[in-house]
Amino acid sequence: MGSLLTICYLIASVTFILGLKMLSNPATARRGNLIAAGGMTLAIIGTIFLYEEGGVYLHNYGWIFSGIVIGGIAGTFAARKVQMTAMPEMVSLFNGMGGACAALISIVEFGRLRQGPFLSGGWTEYPPLSALGDTGEKFHLQIGVPVGELLIILLGVIIGSVSCAGSVVAWGKLNGRIKDIRFKGQHIINLGLLLVVLVLAGYVLVVVKQLPDIEIDPGHVWLSVSQAANAPLPVVVRVLFYVVCVLSVVYGVFFVLPVGGADMPVVISLLNSFTGVAAACGGFLYDNKAMLTGGILVGAAGTLLTILMCRAMNRSLRNVLIGSFGGGLAGGATSMGGERKEQGSYKEISISDAAMVMSYAHKVMIVPGYGLAVAQAQHACHELEKLLTEKGVEVKYAIHPVAGRMPGHMNVLLAEADVSYDNLLEMEQANEQFPSTDVVVVLGANDVVNPAAKTDPSSPIYGMPILDVEAAKTCIVNKRSMKPGYAGIENELFFRPRTSMLFGDAKRVLQDLISEIKRI
Amino acid sequence: MESILNWIGVHQQMIYIVILMIFLGIEVIGRVPAVLHTPLMSGANAIHGVVIIGAIIVMGKADPHNYVALGLGFLAVVLGTLNVVGGFVVTDRMLEMFKKRK
Numbered sequence: 001m002g003s004l005l006t007i008c009y010l011i012a013s014v015t016f017i018l019g020l021k022m023l024s025n026p027a028t029a030r031r032g033n034l035i036a037a038g039g040m041t042l043a044i045i046g047t048i049f050l051y052e053e054g055g056v057y058l059h060n061y062g063w064i065f066s067g068i069v070i071g072g073i074a075g076t077f078a079a080r081k082v083q084m085t086a087m088p089e090m091v092s093l094f095n096g097m098g099g100a101c102a103a104l105i106s107i108v109e110f111g112r113l114r115q116g117p118f119l120s121g122g123w124t125e126y127p128p129l130s131a132l133g134d135t136g137e138k139f140h141l142q143i144g145v146p147v148g149e150l151l152i153i154l155l156g157v158i159i160g161s162v163s164c165a166g167s168v169v170a171w172g173k174l175n176g177r178i179k180d181i182r183f184k185g186q187h188i189i190n191l192g193l194l195l196v197v198l199v200l201a202g203y204v205l206v207v208v209k210q211l212p213d214i215e216i217d218p219g220h221v222w223l224s225v226s227q228a229a230n231a232p233l234p235v236v237v238r239v240l241f242y243v244v245c246v247l248s249v250v251y252g253v254f255f256v257l258p259v260g261g262a263d264m265p266v267v268i269s270l271l272n273s274f275t276g277v278a279a280a281c282g283g284f285l286y287d288n289k290a291m292l293t294g295g296i297l298v299g300a301a302g303t304l305l306t307i308l309m310c311r312a313m314n315r316s317l318r319n320v321l322i323g324s325f326g327g328g329l330a331g332g333a334t335s336m337g338g339e340r341k342e343q344g345s346y347k348e349i350s351i352s353d354a355a356m357v358m359s360y361a362h363k364v365m366i367v368p369g370y371g372l373a374v375a376q377a378q379h380a381c382h383e384l385e386k387l388l389t390e391k392g393v394e395v396k397y398a399i400h401p402v403a404g405r406m407p408g409h410m411n412v413l414l415a416e417a418d419v420s421y422d423n424l425l426e427m428e429q430a431n432e433q434f435p436s437t438d439v440v441v442v443l444g445a446n447d448v449v450n451p452a453a454k455t456d457p458s459s460p461i462y463g464m465p466i467l468d469v470e471a472a473k474t475c476i477v478n479k480r481s482m483k484p485g486y487a488g489i490e491n492e493l494f495f496r497p498r499t500s501m502l503f504g505d506a507k508r509v510l511q512d513l514i515s516e517i518k519r520i
Numbered sequence: 521m522e523s524i525l526n527w528i529g530v531h532q533q534m535i536y537i538v539i540l541m542i543f544l545g546i547e548v549i550g551r552v553p554a555v556l557h558t559p560l561m562s563g564a565n566a567i568h569g570v571v572i573i574g575a576i577i578v579m580g581k582a583d584p585h586n587y588v589a590l591g592l593g594f595l596a597v598v599l600g601t602l603n604v605v606g607g608f609v610v611t612d613r614m615l616e617m618f619k620k621r622k
Contacts, residue, residue, distance in 0.1 A: 016567050017544060023563040023611075024552035030615040033563050037608040040570065044604075058580025067579065067594050071601025078602075090610055091562045098569050098603035104596035105574045108589050148527040269561050275568045282574035284534060294570035296538050296597045301544025302564055305557065312554055344562070391606065392523070407557035414615035427553070463595035 005080050008046030011288035015039025016294045020301055043290050045070075075270045084371040084416055088406045092268045095275055096167030102278035103160030106153045108283060110241055113150065113233075147209045154201045154241075156281035158248045163274040165252025170268050171258070182258045184502075186323055191250045197244055204240045208233070219266065229494070256322075262447060263320045265406040270317075273302025312401040313464050335354040346482070349500035351509070354476050355516035361438035363394040365430065367467055368410045371401050371444010371479060375506035378417035381443065384514050385419065396423050398430030398440075400448035400467050427467060434471035442469060442477040444506050450491045460489060475499045559614045566607025574598030 015035050051058050062427065075094075082090045092322070103167055122446025172178035211234070259267050280295030282288070312315050349357075357366055372381060385395045403410045411424060425433065434440065442449055445467075452459040453466045469475050482501075484496070493499055502509055528535060552560055575596035582589040 012570070015621075016570070019567065020545070020560075021548045023560045024549045024556060026553065026556060029556060029563075030612065031560060033559075033608060033611045033615060036567055037612075039603055040567070040608070043570065044576065048578050048580070051577060058595075059576070060579055060582055060584060062591060063582075063594050064597060065574055067575075068601050071598040072534070072605045075596075075602040075605030075607075076609055079606045079613065082610070087558070087562075087614065091558075091565055094569075094603050095565050095605075097599040098565070098571055098583065100574050101596045101600040101603060102571045104592050104599070105571070105578050108592050108596070111589060112581075148531075205526070205585060209598065211537060265558075265561075271560045272565050272568070275571075276564070279568045279571035279574070280538070284569050286574060286577055287534070287536075288573060289537060291570050291573050292534060292537055293541055294567050296541035297545045298564045298568040300542040301549045302545075302561070304546045304549060305561060305564070307555075308552070308556060311558075334594030347608070356569045368616075371529070374581050387529075401554040406561075408555045408603055409558060411555045412558060412614050412617055464615065471598070 001214050002050070002052060002341070005050035005316070005426045006289075008042050008050070009288065012043035012046075012290045013040040013293040015042075016297055019296060079402075083376070084378075084413055085376065086175065088265060088268065088410070089171045092171045092174065092264075092271070095172065095268065095272050096164045097433060099160045099163030099167060099271070099277045099278055101160070102275065103164060103248075105285070106156035106160060107245065110150075110153050110157070113153070120309045141296050144432055145203055150204060150208055153283050154244065155202065156278050156285070156361075157245055158197060158201065159274050159281065160278040161245055161248035162252035162255065163271045163278060165249040166256040167268065169253050169256040170264050170271065173259075174264055178257075180258065180260060185429070186254070186258050189232050190251065193247065193254060194342055195491050197218055197247045197251060200240050200244050200247070204237055204244070207237050207240075225479075226517035240515050247408065257298050259320065262402075263313075265402070266306055266317070266320050267314075268406075269306040269309055272307065273299045276300075276302055309402075312407060314463065318336070327495065331366050341439070346494045347500050349476060350514050351502070351512045353503055354500075354511050355520060357474060357476070358388060358439050358441070358513070359391055359395055359517050363433075363437045363440045363470065365396050365398050365425075365434065365437045365469075366389060366399070367398045367402075367403075367440060367442045367444020367445050367449060367469060368414065369443060369448060370409075371506050373404050373409065373413055373448075374444065375508075377505075377510050378413045378419075380507050380510035380514065381433045382414070382417040384510050384517070385423070387517055389515055396425050396430070396433065398427070398434075398467050399447070399470075400427055403445055405446050427465060431468045431471075434468050437472040437473065439468040440472040440475045442475065444478060444480075446491055448477070450489070451493055451496075452489065452491070455492075469493065470496060470498065476502050477508055478502045478504065478506055480505060481513075509520060525562055559611055560612040562607060562614060566604060569604035569607050570602060572597065572604050607612040 012095060016039060019032045019036025019039070022028035022035065048058065048061075048064060079090065088172060169178060173180070202240045256267055276295045278295070278300030278301060280292050282294055283290070283292030307317065311322060366381065366385070367382065368378075370376060388395050397410075397414060399410050401407050404413070414424065415421070447453075447461055447464075449467050449469045450459075451466070451470060453464045456462060470493065475493070475496070477499055479501065481503065494501060549560060575593065578589075579593035579597050582593050584590070
């Protein structure tokens with residue numbers, strides 16, 4: 001039966017690889033996801049019914065099934081109900097749960113190690129009495145645990161806890177429950193904390209490695225074995241293990257706290273690959289190839305994905321993690337509601353004027369941003385597009401790679417509203433077309449159209465490629481207020497002569513525009 | 521030192537898998553368009569939910585009288601299932617929207 005399980009795991013591993021491969025191509029992505037899900041189901045069912053250790057199958061089926069049913073129903077419900085805009089938070093939260101799961105496995109396994117001493121002869125369970133009695137030789141009983149195994153357990157608990165705590169903070173930041181917290185020397189403290197965690201973990205390993213073996217007297221085998229078994233791991237080891245757990249959680253929180261909201265996708269992707277590695281630790285622990293392949297695959301792919309995302313924003317990972325965005329001295333002067341330095345005045349445009357300008361344009365380019373997502377205005381946006389197209393206006397969407405809260409966020413959102421894929425332009429194409437565009441409508445986007453990224457070397461977003469909306473003849477910017485965007489920096493674009501502001505919730509403004517255009 | 525070499529010897533298969541998977545993971549998503557970054561991240565998120573297997577093993581091996589192990593294992597199974605099921609369903613929902621664009 002064991003080999004049947006091996007085949008299940010083999011198939012699962014192949015589906016994971018195939019699934020990831022297919023997920024990176026738009027035409028096959030959905031099927032890829034389903035194939036990986038199928039492989040996962042097979043691996044789970046196989047584990048429940050076929051897993052054995054020394055001829056003993058798993059028990060506690062009641063607990064296992066109720067856990068799966070509860071998790072399955074809650075997971076489906078949460079994933080089905082979540083708004084399209086809250087998708088990134090949801091992914092982050094699910095990731096945190098995976099991390100917590102990995103950490104819990106390590107904690108339980110640590111508890112088990114404490115109870116089950118290992119014979120240096122290679123026994124992993126208490127040896128059968130006959131085996132001990134017959135040989136008549138002296139045995140060495142190791143009271144500690146195999147150092148390699150403990151190392152994996154420690155890695156699992158550290159990475160899992162960091163990933164879990166970090167993901168929960170990222171979730172809280174994305175939905176606005178947790179604010180950015182920065183203080184001087186934060187990076188030094190974080191680094192110190194990480195160092196403390198690693199040193200303590202190393203110390204635990206050293207202590208365990210130096211535990212003396214106990215010699216077993218063949219005449220009193222059981223007595224010596226039970227004495228050895230009842231001698232728990234040294235208190236230092238047990239206490240330090242849990243200290244490492246707690247400090248890892250603290251580190252996870254501190255790790256994400258200083259990172260700006262606009263950088264959250266990068267951090268989530270990074271934590272995602274962390275959880276992958278934590279899952280792989282479990283693979284080592286149980287000699288389980290499916291966990292190992294799945295975990296490492298995600299770890300590697302996630303790391304690359306993180307780097308690709310950083311590249312899309314033209315920033316280094318180090319830069320993102322240190323969290324220079326809008327924080328520290330560079331952006332300090334422009335915090336929320338603070339005084340604006342040497343900015344001119346901006347002008348507003350009324351709904352009817354805006355409607356007029358748009359209906360008589362040849363070409364309108366819509367630049368969606370997070371504001372569109374928050375207002376759930378994608379359907380209204382599509383309606384406006386249809387209306388204008390009927391009037392003979394050419395309407396396109398300019399999609400910045402990091403518009404919204406995640407790369408691809410806008411594409412998903414607009415696709416939900418049935419916007420044709422052909423009308424979505426990527427940044428390079430869009431920038432080519434701006435000079436021939438009459439009206440640019442910026443819907444709740446800010447940092448991705450901030451000219452400071454090109455002109456002001458002191459700006460925290462300096463160097464990020466932006467959508468060149470200034471090249472168009474007119475630019476209408478819809479925002480809720482003059483508050484700076486997520487990066488917390490002022491946007492000169494709003495004060496340019498060709499720009500007019502159209503304040504209000506994106507959805508309501510679009511609906512007003514639609515009824516106004518219909519009247520013209 | 522000796523124990524490290526020993527450990528590598530015992531786990532050499534696993535170490536080979538780790539190294540190959542690192543290359544494969546990088547290779548497989550190397551050419552992903554920016555549009556798919558989010559669904560890909562979400563899909564990868566679901567795949568690392570494979571950690572649920574570990575949770576099931578922990579749960580299944582737990583001594584029925586050790587309530588700490590049972591409780592922690594149960595929590596691990598619930599969280600792991602949430603990760604797997606939620607992850608795949610969310611990814612599917614995102615990709616469902618991509619399909620329509622043809």
